[in-house]
Amino acid sequence: MTWYDSFLQQLVDGLVLGSFYALVALGYTMVFGVIKLLNFAHGDLYMTGAFAGFGGLSLISGFVGTGWLGIFIAMLLAMLAVGCLGVVIERVAYHPMLGAPRLSILITALAVSLVLQNAALAMTGGQYTAFRTDLGFDGFNLGNLYLSYNQIVLVATAAILMIALELFVSKTLYGRAMRAVSIDKDMCRMMGINVSAVIAVTFFIGSGLAAAAGTMAGAYYGSIWYFMGFLIGLKAFTAAVIGGIGSITGAMLGGLILGLLESFGTHIPFIGSEWKDVFTFSILILVLVFKPTGLLGKSEVERM
């Protein structure tokens, strides 16, 4: 393999990884946009989404099999279920806390994360669950580069979801309301926008996207477990920060950049794959310290 082929292979790997990061990062950034909360439970919604997708697939596999169609339907079911879960979490845990000190609501988010993780732990006994599909590893060669259909479909699905979200936010009434709420909630109320409904919709979409990523990751990697959401939650947050937290395009961009950085970064001499996570968190810290607004974020003058 020449360096060029190797470069392309890393590019593909980076795009796949980046798609997961971007989908999860979107939820972080959207929730942060409307209620200025770092939803620590978001990574666990991704995990719940993987389990919901697994459950959905087990339910319907008798009718549609475990091929593309089955996984697609399971993904939609998971998005719906976890989307609703996200709304319930917002109503039950975050809504009453919005007036409380900022630290308290962060801790509440951590508590929600613990609840989700331990619920999954209690149900699975901490074992890895095999996510069996009929996808196989078929693909085709492009020069020396091997592309599996899974990778292509995965990146394409992620791209479609992100384009749909972008259209939703920029074109629809709810999308406009969402952007307005993220700027000034009081003014929105005075203009007759149902702020609570907008927040609920935001949680629904964010959680649904995380669930889509979870199901796809489960099908792609072939196994799921209760703790799978933790690291990706942190990394998706990093992606959101790189792109500029609060900015939807930024989250997509940040996710892809982080995926590519990780994919290429692990091939820099002296930085083996075991230093991958250190590399990621170093990027996070450097971005936060030197450019806290990220690539596309708006600067805001705010202090606790």
Next chain:
Amino acid sequence: MAKSEPKPTPVSHVDEPELHKHDSHETDVHEPGPRNLFQRLYAAFESPGRRRALHVAILAILIVTPWISSQYTTVILTNALLYVVLCLGLNIVVGYAGLLDLGYAAFFAVGAYTVSILTQQFGVNFWAAIPFSLMAAALAGVIIGGPTLRLRSDYLAIVTLGFGEIVRFTARNLEITGGASGLSHIPEPSLFGWHIDSSIDFYYVFVVLAVLAYIASQRLFDSRLGRAWLYVRHDEDAAEAMGINRVATKLTAYVIGAIFGAIGGIFFSVNLGAISPESFSFQQSVLILLAVVLGGMGKIPGVILGAFIVVLGPELLRDFGTLRLLIFAVLLLLIMLFRPSGIWPEKRS
């Protein structure tokens, strides 16, 4: 769709964080009306004489307990006392100075690893290794705190989280720290011929540490520095206008918190005799923070209570088997929802 509801009045700010920042959830101690159990309890010990009696009583209970209880209880209580030290340390950072730290386990790890490496691999005497360990932790505090203290609170939380994970991954990847399996056969210390090795010995060591941490916390709170922290926490700009060096004050909180954490880590490592990177995971940091917030940030008795809840809670729920952590998590959530400032919050004036 979104505009279909015409009437929301600007008066009902249900989900407006800014307006209720100084939350009204807690009844003020000085206000008449219903007080909660802890406030009444605390009020009963306002006078110095009674306070001293209470201290003596608690100390007596702590000293007698291992003689009348099983070894299992002693070990659990030792762990609880370790958490008291760690929580009081984190309380200085979070409760006193108002800086959210999600990577506190990093200091705990630095203390534990430094002392273990020095004693085990370089043959340094345990007591001689302690100052180096504390210096390493203080240095870590400066490194983490220095560049990040200007950040907003939730960014600070994430940066500290990132540092915590970096420390853990570094410990896992380096050879001197023993990689993923960590270090074992850490020699037990002895003091003037007293070889500290049994669980009861370590229990008493942790009693001493917890008492020292308590006294140090109390004195720091009452000190000039403690008032500076309070001021910075409430209003940074005003504090700076009054001549308080904001960055130095916050950094001191970090360093002192780091030293508390390192002390916990040092004795944690010799108590267990083995450490691994997983002892210092994010979950560890979260557990310590939960204890602090649960009990009531900034309030020493509250923080101690929180430490005991976090350690004893899962033990008391042991009958529930695999569900115990879930039940514990739900309880935490409920406590946060109904008492957002903790079980025993600091009184506000």
